[in-house]
Amino acid sequence: xxxxxxxxxxxxxxxxxxxxxxxxxxxxxxxxxxxxxxxxxxxxxxxxxxxxxxxxxxxxxxxxxxxxxxxxxxxxxxxxxxxxxxxxxxxxxxxxxxxxxxxxxxxxxxxxxxxxxxxxxxxxxxxxxxxxxxxxxxxxxxxxxxxxxxxxxxxxxxxxxxxxxxxxxxxxxxxxxxxxxxxxxxxxxxxxxxxxxxxxxxxxxxxxxxxxxxxxxxxxxxxxxxxxxxxxxxxxxxxxxxxxxxxxxxxxxxxxxxxxxxxxxxxxxxxxxxxxxxxxxxxxxxxxxxxxxxxxxxxxxxxxxxxxxxxxxxxxxxxxxxxxxxxxxxxxxxxxxxxxxxxxxxxxxxxxxxxxxxxxxxxxxxxxxxxxxxxxxxxxxxxxxxxxxxxxxxxxxxxxxxxxxxxxxxxxxxxxxxxxxxxxxxxxxxxxxxxxxxxxxxxxxxxxxxxxxxxxxxxxxxxxxxxxxxxxxxxxxxxxxxxxxxxxxxxxxxxxxxxxxxxxxxxxxxxxxxxxxxxxxxxxxxxxxxxxxxxxxxxxxxxxxxxxxxxxxxxxxxxxxxxxxxxxxxxxxxxxxxxxxxxxxxxxxxxxxxxxxxxxxxxxxxxxxxxxxxxxxxxxxxxxxxxxxxxxxxxxxxxxxxxxxxxxxxxxxxxxxxxxxxxxxx
Amino acid sequence: xxxxxxxxxxxxxxxxxxxxxxxxxxxxxxxxxxxxxxxxxxxxxxxxxxxxxxxxxxxxxxxxxxxxxxxxxxxxxxxxxxxxxxxxxxxxxxxxxxxxxxxxxxxxxxxxxxxxxxxxxxxxxxxxxxxxxxxxxxxxxxxxxxxxxxxxxxxxxxxxxxxxxxxxxxxxxxxxxxxxxxxxxxxxxxxxxxxxxxxxxxxxxxxxxxxxxxxxxxxxxxxxxxxxxxxxxxxxxxxxxxxxxxxxxxxxxxx
Numbered sequence: 001x002x003x004x005x006x007x008x009x010x011x012x013x014x015x016x017x018x019x020x021x022x023x024x025x026x027x028x029x030x031x032x033x034x035x036x037x038x039x040x041x042x043x044x045x046x047x048x049x050x051x052x053x054x055x056x057x058x059x060x061x062x063x064x065x066x067x068x069x070x071x072x073x074x075x076x077x078x079x080x081x082x083x084x085x086x087x088x089x090x091x092x093x094x095x096x097x098x099x100x101x102x103x104x105x106x107x108x109x110x111x112x113x114x115x116x117x118x119x120x121x122x123x124x125x126x127x128x129x130x131x132x133x134x135x136x137x138x139x140x141x142x143x144x145x146x147x148x149x150x151x152x153x154x155x156x157x158x159x160x161x162x163x164x165x166x167x168x169x170x171x172x173x174x175x176x177x178x179x180x181x182x183x184x185x186x187x188x189x190x191x192x193x194x195x196x197x198x199x200x201x202x203x204x205x206x207x208x209x210x211x212x213x214x215x216x217x218x219x220x221x222x223x224x225x226x227x228x229x230x231x232x233x234x235x236x237x238x239x240x241x242x243x244x245x246x247x248x249x250x251x252x253x254x255x256x257x258x259x260x261x262x263x264x265x266x267x268x269x270x271x272x273x274x275x276x277x278x279x280x281x282x283x284x285x286x287x288x289x290x291x292x293x294x295x296x297x298x299x300x301x302x303x304x305x306x307x308x309x310x311x312x313x314x315x316x317x318x319x320x321x322x323x324x325x326x327x328x329x330x331x332x333x334x335x336x337x338x339x340x341x342x343x344x345x346x347x348x349x350x351x352x353x354x355x356x357x358x359x360x361x362x363x364x365x366x367x368x369x370x371x372x373x374x375x376x377x378x379x380x381x382x383x384x385x386x387x388x389x390x391x392x393x394x395x396x397x398x399x400x401x402x403x404x405x406x407x408x409x410x411x412x413x414x415x416x417x418x419x420x421x422x423x424x425x426x427x428x429x430x431x432x433x434x435x436x437x438x439x440x441x442x443x444x445x446x447x448x449x450x451x452x453x454x455x456x457x458x459x460x461x462x463x464x465x466x467x468x469x470x471x472x473x474x475x476x477x478x479x480x481x482x483x484x485x486x487x488x489x490x491x492x493x494x495x496x497x498x499x500x501x502x503x504x505x506x507x508x509x510x511x512x513x514x515x516x517x518x519x520x521x522x523x524x525x526x527x528x529x530x531x532x533x534x535x536x537x538x539x540x541x542x543x544x545x546x547x548x549x550x551x552x553x554x555x556x557x558x559x560x561x562x563x564x565x566x567x568x569x570x571x572x573x574x575x576x577x578x579x580x581x582x583x584x585x586x587x588x589x590x591x592x593x594x595x596x597x598x599x600x601x602x603x604x605x606x607x608x609x610x611x612x613x614x615x616x617x618x619x620x621x622x623x624x625x626x627x628x629x630x631x632x633x634x635x636x637x638x639x640x641x642x643x644x645x646x647x648x649x650x651x652x653x654x655x656x657x658x659x660x661x662x663x664x665x666x
Numbered sequence: 667x668x669x670x671x672x673x674x675x676x677x678x679x680x681x682x683x684x685x686x687x688x689x690x691x692x693x694x695x696x697x698x699x700x701x702x703x704x705x706x707x708x709x710x711x712x713x714x715x716x717x718x719x720x721x722x723x724x725x726x727x728x729x730x731x732x733x734x735x736x737x738x739x740x741x742x743x744x745x746x747x748x749x750x751x752x753x754x755x756x757x758x759x760x761x762x763x764x765x766x767x768x769x770x771x772x773x774x775x776x777x778x779x780x781x782x783x784x785x786x787x788x789x790x791x792x793x794x795x796x797x798x799x800x801x802x803x804x805x806x807x808x809x810x811x812x813x814x815x816x817x818x819x820x821x822x823x824x825x826x827x828x829x830x831x832x833x834x835x836x837x838x839x840x841x842x843x844x845x846x847x848x849x850x851x852x853x854x855x856x857x858x859x860x861x862x863x864x865x866x867x868x869x870x871x872x873x874x875x876x877x878x879x880x881x882x883x884x885x886x887x888x889x890x891x892x893x894x895x896x897x898x899x900x901x902x903x904x905x906x907x908x909x910x911x912x913x914x915x916x917x918x919x920x921x
Contacts, residue, residue: 272778580763584823
């Protein structure tokens with residue numbers, strides 16, 4: 001009998017709380033997909049270095065999953081809590097009929113069990129299907145060619161999902177039982193007739209508080225976006241806490257004085273149902289400020305994490321193509337006591353490496369440096385601006401120098417621009433934007449450098465784009481190119497070689513990679529193959545992207561679901577109010593419009609503050625990630641906005657339509 | 667005197683053929699401008715159904731209801747809403763004030779949905795509040811008011827649009843006797859000083875005794891009619907009690 005009641009209750013509420021079930025299902029599906037990565041078919045076709053990275057990724061995703069399950073648990077407990085609150089009257093009726101609290105708890109156990117089973121089953125089903133798409137995505141990201149399509153199913157992920165969600169539902173059960181056992185019958189029965197006490201806040205206090213919290217936010221924004229380097233790790237926590245507090249206070253005070261401001265404008269206030277809409281919002285903001293704060297923070301996380309994750313991935317990819325024009329770079333840095341004069345190719349042969357493995361057009365050149373040309377001299381007074389962002393740079397560090405003819409040979413191999421220099425001229429290659437900015441200041445002034453009594457002036461007013469060594473991204477802080485005669489052999493610090501392999505098929509590349517990597521490090525030879533750079537970069541960017549998408553979407557759906565559920569449950573409270581409006585003759589269209597406005601404002605309030613937060617949050621990320629490259633890419637912000645629009649907008653629309661159905665009493 | 671309301675042979679059936687309930691069974695009457703008409707009947711007699719049909723909240727099965735030369739049974743959709751907000755005023759038993767709005771906003775709402783200019787709204791609200799003696803509570807919320815005050819705010823909301831007819835459904839049902847008396851005196855004021863036409867449904871003889879004319883309904887049919895004429899309220903009250911007794915104690919919850 002009790003079980004029958006549970007089933008009927010679920011069937012009844014399934015329509016009203018479709019959004020809750022959808023979110024649960026989505027949560028289960030996403031959880032499964034990201035945890036099933038290990039058994040993806042694509043993974044078995046990967047090279048060993050990529051496999052290492054994937055293993056790292058799976059470990060990381062596992063850790064993130066714990067965090068994600070905490071968020072989902074919060075969502076489920078929170079959502080369930082006000083579903084229970086809404087049903088107090090129903091429980092009251094059961095109790096007047098002589099049902100004990102134990103029996104009511106049993107009904108709830110039955111319901112939770114059914115909901116859990118249903119959402120897990122559907123969610124896992126969708127998750128298993130989704131994992132197939134995921135494997136396509138992985139294949140694309142790691143550029144593996146899959147021999148044949150195989151259906152992917154991860155047993156570990158399957159049981160992990162069931163375990164984690166099982167624990168969450170158990171938590172819900174405990175919460176439910178506790179909240180029921182605390183209620184008295186009279187509370188339960190009169191829960192529907194609650195006359196909400198609308199405490200009016202003093203507008204003056206609200207305005208003051210609003211200004212204070214806005215000022216606090218301003219200070220925090222300044223700290224994170226303008227001077228992030230002055231913060232230590234310990235102060236991050238304080239800043240986040242203060243940020244949450246300020247967000248909360250902004251919503252709290254806004255609800256108090258916004259109404260007063262609008263009320264003054266009688267023209268607007270006494271138009272259509274505006275007064276009603278504003279009062280509705282006001283009455284609810286008072287009770288939902290906390291939820292709004294949570295949602296605002298979640299949206300902020302979504303925007304920042306997703307946008308910078310995608311940005312980092314993109315910047316990796318773009319630079320990767322440009323940064324890896326040849327198969328291998330080999331550097332010779334002579335160990336203590338050995339001569340720097342020997343060329344890289346000679347050294348390689350000495351170490352038993354067969355140079356016929358390279359194509360003939362390989363470039364072998366010398367790297368020079370002298371105390372007469374240090375970073376402190378070339379960048380001048382702005383050196384602090386550079387060293388504070390780039391720990392590996394220092395004022396006493398000598399600048400790398402190469403000969404013009406050497407560089408032009410390399411540029412030809414790399415397919416880059418070749419340069420010409422007059423006798424007394426030099427040029428600088430640099431591709432870190434922030435360093436370039438400081439160098440350009442000096443070049444613009446025509447700053448001369450003096451080497452052995454001869455002075456050289458800059459050929460160009462700004463740094464040229466270019467590099468010697470292949471890297472995962474644009475991190476060449478600066479290389480001086482001088483006419484051949486200006487460079488003394490005594491300055492030679494080592495050699496550099498760039499080459500393409502003679503054999504270009506997959507197997508040949510792999511074999512040559514192994515051979516060149518086998519050369520002893522002790523000899524001073526350091527090689528960096530394209531394969532290594534690509535897989536390191538790809539792996540890292542893929543991890544970042546996956547984690548960003550995973551977290552971003554979880555944050556987004558949790559936030560949107562809380563908001564949607566809150567609105568829907570309140571719509572049923574508001575039904576009477578809309579009935580009154582209808583009785584005194586308000587048009588359906590007028591009522592719908594007011595409902596739309598009301599829900600729209602509720603969705604927009606946390607979003608707008610979250611967008612403002614994100615502007616500064618992204619600035620912070622940009623500054624912290626400056627060495628990786630530009631992360632605030634327009635494209636990734638647009639993608640984030642699109643994801644936000646579709647998911648958040650979808651939740652908004654569903655909420656509006658659901659509320660409309662509720663207030664129409666259908 | 668113009669006829670503002672004419673109810674002609676109205677029938678309202680619920681259910682289907684095998685199980686038919688005739689809530690209204692061929693009722694006809696008319697209300698003149700400036701009249702204060704009470705409708706009495708036992709619970710289940712159809713009085714609320716009648717009021718709902720006249721106020722276009724419910725539809726009739728057959729018959730005509732003509733308000734000011736418009737047959738409201740033919741109105742559909744937004745015309746209905748327009749009719750309701752421009753020609754009718756409502757006063758409900760449970761006040762039906764919006765709890766999130768102040769008295770001022772509750773009253774002005776009736777005008778804002780007619781898209782009347784804000785300046786005019788402000789003036790009208792002040793005026794009606796003055797007449798009903800509720801200026802002091804305009805900035806209060808429903809939960810801060812007594813039942814009588816709430817009901818007078820509801821009166822103001824119903825009257826502010828200058829409706830053809832004010833519909834009152836058990837207006838004293840949720841009030842103590844003192845508040846009820848005050849409310850009914852305001853009704854009398856509306857009726858006599860502001861020439862409002864009032865149609866009031868009640869099963870309370872005391873409340874009904876404030877009306878000029880009373881229609882008694884039994885089983886969906888007009889059963890009797892009483893006109894106050896020159897009687898004092900007390901005499902009229904006694905006559906009402908007589909009819910109620912005649913109805914056979916079915917109206918046992920009088921007074």
